[in-house]
Amino acid sequence: MSFIPGMEVLTQADDPTFKSDGSCLKNFLIHSKYCAEVLKEYIFEEVRNSFYSQHPSRMNCLFAFPDNSDIDQMRVKFTISNELRPTLIRITPVTGQSSFIKADANLLNCDFLLHDGIADMAQKYWSGVHQEDSLIEILLSGVFTISEIIE
DSSP states (O other): OOSBTTBOOOOTTTOTTOOTTSHHHHHHHHHHHHHHHHHHHHHHHHHHHHHOTTSOOTTSOEEEOSSHHHHHHHHHHTTOOTTSOOOOEEEEEEEEEEEEEEEEGGGGOOTTOOHHHHHHHHHHHHHTOOOTTOOEEEEEEEEEEEEEEOO
16 A cells, blocks of 8 residues: 555554554554653753853762652652662762752653744753742752762
């Protein structure tokens, strides 16, 4: 079957890998979600580079949280395994060699938004806007000293 000259479209009968158990759809949805996350992070980085280059990049920073309840919320939000338990430490930035931003992780929820909508959320994120129900994450880069190992 072909709708566009030179392009062949396989039907279920033509595709030997087709499974009717829904696994193809499930894999497609998982892959689509992954691609959407990569695109979102790319747009956030593009906005950071253009307007907020003084802030640490999400691509190579240390993520910190004000308290344990935020860590647990982030674990649920981003489906992080409970087996990956963080080491809780208290750090002190070295003046002149460190940078950080307190951002609202809820602004990362860009599902179903187009490029301009994601870029708008990124502008808010990098400018430090906190919504009423904000979930604070702190992005750190540079040199820090560990002042205490808590857990």
